[in-house]
Amino acid sequence: MLIDVDLESQCGERPIRVGQARCYFTAPDLFEPDDIGDGYVIGDGTVPPGQEGQARLAVANCPERAITIDEDDDDEEGD
Amino acid sequence: MGHHPPVDDWTSDFDHTDDVWAADPYPIWEELRTKCPVAHTERYGGAWLPTRYEDVAAIAYDTDRFTSRSVIVSEFRPPMDFAPAGIAPPISSDPPFHQDARRMLLPIFSPQAVAKLEPSTRAYCEELIDGLRGHEIVDAAEGYAQHIPVRVIANMLGLPESDADVFRGFVNHVLEGVALPLEQRAEGMLSLFGYLQGQIQDHIDHPRDDLITFLLESELHGEKVDPFHVARTIGLLLIAGIDTTWSAIGASLWHLAKTPSDRERLLAEPELLPVAMEEMLRAYAPVTMARLVREDMEWNGCPMKAEEWVLLPFPSANRDPEAFEHADEVIIDRAENRHAAFGLGIHRCAGSHLARMELRVALEVWLDAFPVFELANPAAVRWSGGQVRGPRTLPVRVRR
Numbered sequence: 281m282l283i284d285v286d287l288e289s290q291c292g293e294r295p296i297r298v299g300q301a302r303c304y305f306t307a308p309d310l311f312e313p314d315d316i317g318d319g320y321v322i323g324d325g326t327v328p329p330g331q332e333g334q335a336r337l338a339v340a341n342c343p344e345r346a347i348t349i350d351e352d353d354d355d356e357e358g359d
Numbered sequence: 360m361g362h363h364p365p366v367d368d369w370t371s372d373f374d375h376t377d378d379v380w381a382a383d384p385y386p387i388w389e390e391l392r393t394k395c396p397v398a399h400t401e402r403y404g405g406a407w408l409p410t411r412y413e414d415v416a417a418i419a420y421d422t423d424r425f426t427s428r429s430v431i432v433s434e435f436r437p438p439m440d441f442a443p444a445g446i447a448p449p450i451s452s453d454p455p456f457h458q459d460a461r462r463m464l465l466p467i468f469s470p471q472a473v474a475k476l477e478p479s480t481r482a483y484c485e486e487l488i489d490g491l492r493g494h495e496i497v498d499a500a501e502g503y504a505q506h507i508p509v510r511v512i513a514n515m516l517g518l519p520e521s522d523a524d525v526f527r528g529f530v531n532h533v534l535e536g537v538a539l540p541l542e543q544r545a546e547g548m549l550s551l552f553g554y555l556q557g558q559i560q561d562h563i564d565h566p567r568d569d570l571i572t573f574l575l576e577s578e579l580h581g582e583k584v585d586p587f588h589v590a591r592t593i594g595l596l597l598i599a600g601i602d603t604t605w606s607a608i609g610a611s612l613w614h615l616a617k618t619p620s621d622r623e624r625l626l627a628e629p630e631l632l633p634v635a636m637e638e639m640l641r642a643y644a645p646v647t648m649a650r651l652v653r654e655d656m657e658w659n660g661c662p663m664k665a666e667e668w669v670l671l672p673f674p675s676a677n678r679d680p681e682a683f684e685h686a687d688e689v690i691i692d693r694a695e696n697r698h699a700a701f702g703l704g705i706h707r708c709a710g711s712h713l714a715r716m717e718l719r720v721a722l723e724v725w726l727d728a729f730p731v732f733e734l735a736n737p738a739a740v741r742w743s744g745g746q747v748r749g750p751r752t753l754p755v756r757v758r759r
Binding site for chain 1: 462465470633695696704707711715
């Protein structure tokens with residue numbers, strides 16, 4: 281499973297993070313805030329086994345609908 | 360509020376300052392969502408009211424066809440020559456100016472900066488509680504909720520706490536005086552800016568460690584920020600930072616006062632509070648924003664005219680059954696909650712980390728002091744009308 285955040289989703293002419301803070305609140309192992317409170321994916325977005333639930337929760341709680349997950353990406357490099 | 364005639368038909372003559380709306384807007388929105396999802400009124404020089412989540416979101420994201428030149432619906436439309444900053448930057452600024460004016464504020468409201476304000480906020484909440492102890496019936500809105508954000512924002516901005524009544528008067532005028540005749544409305548706005556300009560001059564003469572001085576020393580596009588821009592931003596922070604949070608704290612206490620099962624669950628599982636808060640923010644979102652239509656156009660079949668208002672009722676979007684399961688029920692541990700209480704898109708609330716901290720601390724301190732409380736007189740609860748909804752009178756009976 282892989283997380284993808286679309287920073288330009290519906291947010292005007294220039295990419296801007298809107299900073300709703302719901303991702304790092306609902307999925308603190310997968311997202312973290314930067315110094316202005318915008319959420320960033322930790323690492324390369326690969327969801328470690330066992331944290332799929334957190335990833336789905338982050339998607340379901342993002343008001344900007346900016347987060348998608350690729351359920352089929354099985355992390356081809358292996359565990 | 361009573362400055363306008365009462366509403367008879369919510370589809371063609373709605374008014375968000377109507378007493379019926381103030382008392383309980385949810386049935387109005389529910390009916391409109393199915394019968395007439397984008398309502399219209401001739402009041403305020405023409406205004407539209409989308410009520411479905413998807414429509415509210417689409418307009419919030421469409422900064423091309425809807426301008427933020429003003430976000431509070433009244434008879435007053437600010438002159439075009441206030442652009443690009445507008446009357447209260449950055450909320451009144453359109454892209455591309457908006458982004459830099461907003462960016463300048465964000466570090467002040469970051470989760471890290473807000474965390475530093477938590478101990479003083481907690482101490483202040485405790486001080487307010489001490490003043491309520493010994494009474495059987497207390498007003499959770501007037502005696503508690505309303506004071507918290509006023510004190511926090513006054514300290515942040517660097518305005519004297521002793522002026523708290525003055526700020527509240529201004530905020531009340533700006534947000535609730537929208538149905539006043541134009542002249543009276545303009546008078547109140549001028550007195551707010553007169554007050555702020557005096558405070559800003561004092562900060563120019565005597566710089567100190569606060570937000571006004573920080574903004575006066577900030578740069579925007581390679582130049583020091585114009586003091587007039589600072590005055591208008593401070594006006595925004597004062598207005599946006601007070602009624603909204605006060606309303607969220609009050610509405611949450613109102614819910615817990617009338618819902619013993621949720622109150623008891625929070626007492627038993629205090630770690631649930633952050634999740635519960637989001638649900639109360641969804642169900643009782645205080646803030647409705649607004650836009651102005653830029654040019655004549657047809658939007659989703661609606662003939663919108665330039666300079667007509669469009670209300671963005673995030674509280675209605677949050678109750679849309681197309682967007683939320685059991686939208687009208689408060690489910691205190693709702694795990695999937697894509698609520699829009701803080702708005703959507705580039706203008707979403709810049710102070711949400713601060714608001715969440717104040718709300719959490721206010722509820723923690725209250726529940727710790729008064730674990731058992733109930734509405735003393737449900738009929739005496741009075742809600743504000745207009746674009747910020749929250750209880751303004753909230754008598755509760757507390758038991759030790």
